[in-house]
Amino acid sequence: MEEHGMDGRILGYDPSDPQSILEYAERLEGHTLREMTDAKKIADSKRRKGSFGNAMEEYYFDYAPNSSSEPDFAQAGVELKTTPMKHVRKNDLVAKERLVISMIDYMDVVNETFETSHFMEKARDILLVTYLWEKDADPLDYEVIMADLWTIPEEDLPQIKRDWETVVNKVRAGHAEDISGSDTMYLEACTKAATSENRRKQPCSDVPAKPRAWAFKASYMTAIEQGLLDRKTGAGTSLARKGQDINLLGLVRERFEPYFGRTEEELAQHFGISKSLNRCARITKRILGVDENSKIEEFEKANIKPKTMRIKRNGRLKESVSFPYFDYRKLEMTDFEDSDFHDELLQKYLFVIYREDEREDGVYRLADVMFWQMPDKDLDEAKRCYDQMRQNVREGHAEISVKSTENRCCHVRPHGQNGKDTRPQPHGRPVVKKCFWLNAGYLSDEIAKALF
DNA sequence: GCATGATCATGC
DNA sequence: GCATGATCATGC
Numbered sequence: 001m002e003e004h005g006m007d008g009r010i011l012g013y014d015p016s017d018p019q020s021i022l023e024y025a026e027r028l029e030g031h032t033l034r035e036m037t038d039a040k041k042i043a044d045s046k047r048r049k050g051s052f053g054n055a056m057e058e059y060y061f062d063y064a065p066n067s068s069s070e071p072d073f074a075q076a077g078v079e080l081k082t083t084p085m086k087h088v089r090k091n092d093l094v095a096k097e098r099l100v101i102s103m104i105d106y107m108d109v110v111n112e113t114f115e116t117s118h119f120m121e122k123a124r125d126i127l128l129v130t131y132l133w134e135k136d137a138d139p140l141d142y143e144v145i146m147a148d149l150w151t152i153p154e155e156d157l158p159q160i161k162r163d164w165e166t167v168v169n170k171v172r173a174g175h176a177e178d179i180s181g182s183d184t185m186y187l188e189a190c191t192k193a194a195t196s197e198n199r200r201k202q203p204c205s206d207v208p209a210k211p212r213a214w215a216f217k218a219s220y221m222t223a224i225e226q227g228l229l230d231r232k233t234g235a236g237t238s239l240a241r242k243g244q245d246i247n248l249l250g251l252v253r254e255r256f257e258p259y260f261g262r263t264e265e266e267l268a269q270h271f272g273i274s275k276s277l278n279r280c281a282r283i284t285k286r287i288l289g290v291d292e293n294s295k296i297e298e299f300e301k302a303n304i305k306p307k308t309m310r311i312k313r314n315g316r317l318k319e320s321v322s323f324p325y326f327d328y329r330k331l332e333m334t335d336f337e338d339s340d341f342h343d344e345l346l347q348k349y350l351f352v353i354y355r356e357d358e359r360e361d362g363v364y365r366l367a368d369v370m371f372w373q374m375p376d377k378d379l380d381e382a383k384r385c386y387d388q389m390r391q392n393v394r395e396g397h398a399e400i401s402v403k404s405t406e407n408r409c410c411h412v413r414p415h416g417q418n419g420k421d422t423r424p425q426p427h428g429r430p431v432v433k434k435c436f437w438l439n440a441g442y443l444s445d446e447i448a449k450a451l452f
Numbered sequence: 453g454c455a456t457g458a459t460c461a462t463g464c
Numbered sequence: 465g466c467a468t469g470a471t472c473a474t475g476c
Contacts, residue, residue, distance in 0.1 A: 278456090278457060278458075278473095278474065278475080279458095280457095280458090281457075281458095307457095308457090308458090314465085316465090316466090318459090319458075319459070320467095320468095321457095322456080322457075322458085323456095324455070324456070325455080325456085401468080401469090403467075403468075404466095404467065404468080405467075411467090411468085413467090413468060413469070413470090414468085414469055414470060414471090415455095415456085415470090415471095416470080416471085417454085417455095417470095417471070417472085418470070418471055418472090419469090419470070419471090421471095432469085432470085435456095440466090440467095441466095
């Protein structure tokens with residue numbers, strides 16, 4: 001069979017056969033587009049978002065990029081998605097960004113069911129081409145990591161369906177303007193052109209809403225991609241048995257409920273955990289029923305980190321919550337959106353909540369669990385804190401912190417071994433190691449809002 | 453050896 | 465009682 005591309009050349013694959021498309025795509029693994037095509041430079045000379053994907057369609061698969069609602073390989077019913085991974089500390093590869101599937105049409109989506117939705121149509125058969133992103137590199141020189149035919153794993157469908165319904169139900173309730181990426185676990189409704197004044201109509205309200213698209217969260221993509229990468233090893237522990245409906249919070253709560261009301265000491269004794277600083281973190285893992293060192297698959301996919309929260313009798317958190325320390329020189333050079341702090345704030349957390357006993361001072365009892373992620377609106381406040389600290393560093397005053405009284409959500413405080421544990425700053429003498437903290441008062445309010 | 457979760461100590 | 469500087473200590 002001969003198939004012809006844009007300029008009449010013979011295609012290297014059969015566009016009606018998914019297997020043939022996959023095999024052709026797999027030849028890219030370990031190579032770059034510059035090596036595998038005759039492309040000399042990217043057509044849109046500015047490296048815009050999507051230029052790798054466009055170049056791949058045009059120069060490797062030999063078809064004109066389109067944005068129609070037809071699948072990219074229409075005859076095979078396969079959608080081509082290219083997605084970047086990046087290196088992070090200790091040689092880990094993570095998804096660089098979310099994978100956007102399709103725009104959400106607020107007017108139509110309210111009449112859809114998940115199973116027959118436009119989203120599922122687009123997400124059902126994906127040719128996923130993963131490449132290694134490198135700062136300042138020409139997209140033609142990105143190395144292709146792997147090519148796979150991918151569909152949503154069966155065990156993830158219940159959570160993704162729940163995510164889809166969470167979003168659609170907000171539209172049905174006439175609150176499309178209140179949708180937030182933090183509403184959901186794996187699938188999110190992310191904003192498109194959020195900075196512009198662009199707004200769309202919604203069917204059940206006159207309030208205009210930001211345009212949004214269905215996307216798999218970056219944390220979910222990381223789990224998917226790592227799973228594809230070490231498919232052979234098949235490591236990992238799953239909280240849910242196959243075929244069992246997954247409701248993460250329900251599942252987690254079910255595990256914790258028998259222990260509500262018990263004190264830290266009782267729990268430590270029950271699980272045979274010695275007196276140690278991270279005693280509560282270890283109790284959490286034991287209650288979740290997983291080996292202390294193993295990762296919990298669902299938590300990885302949803303990028304959920306357990307955190308212990310101790311609430312004093314007066315309703316306030318005993319302590320603020322710290323993040324890893326930051327590098328003053330890196331802080332000066334890095335915008336908030338590209339910072340580690342920003343990544344940390346996009347995490348979803350499992351708060352394991354202990355409350356102080358009504359009578360006995362200093363005795364804390366396991367009281368509740370909840371998921372938490374910083375709401376989008378508070379990210380702006382966190383950015384203010386970041387920018388203010390950045391400004392201090394610019395002016396050679398890394399020793400000046402952002403106080404918790406100056407910012408509603410977070411502050412800056414020392415976090416080193418001792419006063420001698422310093423880090424260089426770009427302009428001036430080294431300063432004691434510091435990190436960002438979430439304000440105890442802010443978190444107290446967030447917890448109270450969620451639980452009462 | 454160091455990063456990080458956790459906690460202490462001081463002063464207002 | 466809280467804000468904030470400072471330090472401890474486990475585990476990787």
